[in-house]
Amino acid sequence: MTKRTAAKYKIDRRMGENIWGRAKSPVNRREYGPGQHGQRRKGKISDFGTQLRAKQKLKGHYGDLTEKQFKRIFSDATRIKGDTGENLIGLLERRLDAVVYRAKFVPTIFAARQFVNHGHVTVNGQRVNIASYRVKEGDVIAVRERSRQLAIVLEATQLVEREVPDYIEADHSKMTATYLRTPTLADVPFAVQMEPNLVVEYYAKN
Numbered sequence: 001m002t003k004r005t006a007a008k009y010k011i012d013r014r015m016g017e018n019i020w021g022r023a024k025s026p027v028n029r030r031e032y033g034p035g036q037h038g039q040r041r042k043g044k045i046s047d048f049g050t051q052l053r054a055k056q057k058l059k060g061h062y063g064d065l066t067e068k069q070f071k072r073i074f075s076d077a078t079r080i081k082g083d084t085g086e087n088l089i090g091l092l093e094r095r096l097d098a099v100v101y102r103a104k105f106v107p108t109i110f111a112a113r114q115f116v117n118h119g120h121v122t123v124n125g126q127r128v129n130i131a132s133y134r135v136k137e138g139d140v141i142a143v144r145e146r147s148r149q150l151a152i153v154l155e156a157t158q159l160v161e162r163e164v165p166d167y168i169e170a171d172h173s174k175m176t177a178t179y180l181r182t183p184t185l186a187d188v189p190f191a192v193q194m195e196p197n198l199v200v201e202y203y204a205k206n
Contacts, residue, residue, distance in 0.1 A: 085196030
């Protein structure tokens, strides 16, 4: 098992939820956490624990971003007019790796980051290899022609466990996707409930 795959499943086990809705998630078989103490009876979680868990779950969903990366995105969200929690979701969904994942060009968010980093993606015809690159409304994201027959791409487009959300218009025959608009929390097809309001509370107190 690769480190990337191990990390993906470890996050699911740690959260006790199948946060990507994948059929192979170990949570589908064991709902307790990893390690020798994983089956201990869970006590009542404090407000801080609930807020921390909400942050870790949201951070984990986007490829287990580092705390520094996630906090920088949160900081940007606070400077945008409107609801900070909604702004946070919008900024996370504007990441290029997130768009590549939502467009079903690759099977996982972890694969999306690697796919972008390895130079397989263009934005408006220009190659971009920075996973955190923020796309804008109207941007056209495409898989480079020489990368379209990669097994990982062919596998992803056939996945039935998730659909392309309506804020992205994907054409798998051409391997292109247009980012139509920045979504709200209700628009994003999270497999589990995300609570960005608790993330806002967490950072307000810490």
